[in-house]
Amino acid sequence: MTVVVGTVCVAVSCLIQSDPVAGLFGASTFGLVSAYTALFHTPRLLALCWTAAAATLTVLTVRWAGHDLAFVVSSALLVALVVVFVTFAGRMTIWLLDADIFHPNLDALTGLLNHDGFHEKAATLLTSSSRTDDRFFVVAVVNLDSYSLLRSLAGTIGVDRARIEVARRLRDTARSNAVLAHPSDSEFVIADLFTEPDTSPLIERVQGTINAASARLTASIGVVCTPLAPVAKLPAPDVIDELMAVASNAMYNARRAGGNRVTYVNDPALTVLDAPPTDEWPDDDTR
Incomplete structure (x- = not known):
């Protein structure tokens, strides 16, 4: 409703001007309305706003046709360009801010976490659990088989579509709390x-x-499962790094075995369990 009312008000205020020049350049206000529409509303409303702007400019151009025709047409085109530029500049600014500031830990293509985002969320999942929790912490590394062949056959667009589809399928398969x-x-x-x-x-x-x-993809998968209680008291980044290394090695073993296989590693002997607690390390001034 706000967009419709704003569009009508701008069109009427331009058309009722006795001076066609004032009405023509006043039509640049459509840029503000269209920018707002592009940011917060649907493309259909944006099309409505632009249609009203085009109609208003056409009427004003016809009214002013008795003057220098070249000047009239160039002025109308200038206003139209201002409207389009303001709309896309505002939308692009919000897109860049959204991608670079609000979601720095997301993969732009799939919407899943990237490397840094995974380590942060997995560490949070680990540290938010009780040290007496009797559950198990699991990390699975899934590697698509024949990825290079898929890229050579389907090209970049085909590979991107495959990755997007796999990401969607993993969202549908894993639990909502999974990272x-x-x-x-x-x-x-x-x-x-x-x-x-x-x-x-x-x-x-x-x-x-x-x-x-x-x-028609297949995947080699490495899975590591470890009791939660022993690792919950350890530095989360160290635990995540080692579990990722174990799961990655298991995945490579599955690939070497021919692919489309799973290698499980249950309760591995983690080196982080052998490290002394943080408060037992000697101070720098005692060495």
């Missing part, structure tokens, strides 16, 4: 908490949904 990431071209990562060490039901669903993708 999902797309840290590199062919790699996806899942982190979650389980009540038991058997992660096969989730991983089988992940395999199935990837195999059902339109590009």
